C-alpha cells in the first residue's frame with residue numbers, strides 16, 4: 512500500500528500500488544472525489560469532475576488541450 516494525498520480534500524489515505532499507474536482513476540476514501548493519476552514519478556493526482564467525463568462523447572484529444 513502507498514500513502515497518497517487527496518488533492519481535493521488534503522486527506523492522506525493508502526491505496527494499492529498497483530492502482531497508481533498513469534491515467535488510472537480511483538476514489539478518495541475521505542471525500543469520494545474521483546482522482547486520476549496524471550504523473551507516475553513523482554506521483555501526482557488530480558481531482559476529476561466526474562460529471563464532465565460522464566457526458567464525454569468525443570475521443571480524447573490530449574494534444575489539442577490548451
Ligand SMILES: [Zn+2]
Nearest residue numbers: 517520539542
Ligand atoms: Zn479527498
